[in-house]
Amino acid sequence: MASAYNPIYTDVPEKDVFALHFLQTLSNLRTQNSFSSPDNKTSDRVKKIKKAAYVSMARAAGGTNRLWSRSLLHQAAKRNNKNVRFLRRKRRVTWLMRRRSNRGDPIEDVAAERLRNLVPGGGGMETSKLMEETAHYIKCLSMQVKVMQCLVDGLSPK
């Protein structure tokens, strides 16, 4: 999708960027002692890998430039350390939110709420911004899925 045509900027990097980040994340996980030991439960490993996948996706997709990736990284950092790198952003009651509550429910607001729950960082966004983020998020997710699929196919026993 040419960004020239679309004023809404939703370009994502190529698949290789995602792969790179994901593999780096995984290798980092590898170095953790708790990871490779056989007595580790699978579910923990799964969770770690999943988190690694999301974080690497967030980084690959543009680091802190995108709202959803910022929020993802924020969540990840919060869980790992007590030091939170970014300022905790309270959910400000903007005039838009006030209007939203006053106006009642337009048709799309119900679905927008669900979307907000799905997309990380969707809480404080206006609906139009939310849709931009969703578009970018979908693109990145599909990239990440492709990368992981290739990886699994490559590593699975022949």
Add this chain to the structure above:
Amino acid sequence: MDLSGRFGARSGDGVPFREATALESLHLGGGGEEFRQMVPPENAGGFTALLELPPTQAVELLHSSSSSASQATTLHSLGTLSFPSNPLLMERASRFSVIATENQQNGNVSGETTTTSSVPSNEHIKTEPAETETCDQAAVEKQSNRCGKRKELDKKVKSSTKKKSKSSEENEKLPYVHVRARRGQATDSHSLAERARREKINARMKLLQELVPGCDKIQGTALVLDEIINHVQSLQRQVEMLSMRLASVNPRIDFNLDTILASENGSLMDGSFSGATMQLAWPLQVMETEQSYHHRQLQQPPSQQWPFDGLNQPVWGREENQDHGNDHNNLMVGSASLHPNQVKMEL
């Protein structure tokens, strides 16, 4: 006064239209001239767009009435209200305006109402002016019923946008041709902002529709949004599924991922991440460089923040020594230069 009464009634609903018959007083008899003078100079183009009639015809309609001159002055003053001079607003009003004229008793056209709330209703309404040309009392009532229904339709449509057309009440005092800006279009800054916002949302909705497969055919925003939500959920579930599979695969290959990472960089910069070729290559490399990479990985400080600058370039430097035998040799060199750019992009 008749006018206000009638308009007030109209905003109520269909019933008072019948009383409107007394109105024809609307017809601007004496006031018509001033009115005529007012019309052409003042946004004639916009006005005709509203009317959907050529200006001369509209003027004739006005003229043909034979009503009292008493209305003239009121019409005069009201007329000034009726024509928003802002062409932008006019354009928007033309899109969403209701034009109603009612001259029943003189057999004049009078009852044109056009709403642009939806396309099919548009077509109905456009045929109606033709019908109303020859209206009589019965037709008046029919018209009023139609007008009433259309009002209800408009009201339903309006409710979806949650904006009461305050401006429409202002416009209701129009002489003869009632320009009604639905949804508070023409005069309210709030409504303009609302419209702009709505357009933004629609643009992004189209973008999302293109992204999600199978959303093009669906009509209606709610269903499209549901589809989008399902897509996002399915993608997230896929990630979870794949991570589970990866986790099960992982213990089998302890250091493979390291090597894959190393070799992967080269092929990645190639730009062609063809899974097939890579999958074949990975196990081979694993055998060769397993231990050395393992050592290297241990040397690097594990950190959650992944300082790329410190971490990756040394790795690549070492990789270059290793993979001379591979095809990815040249690519490695390229990758080393490319990576700092990537890092800058992120940080």
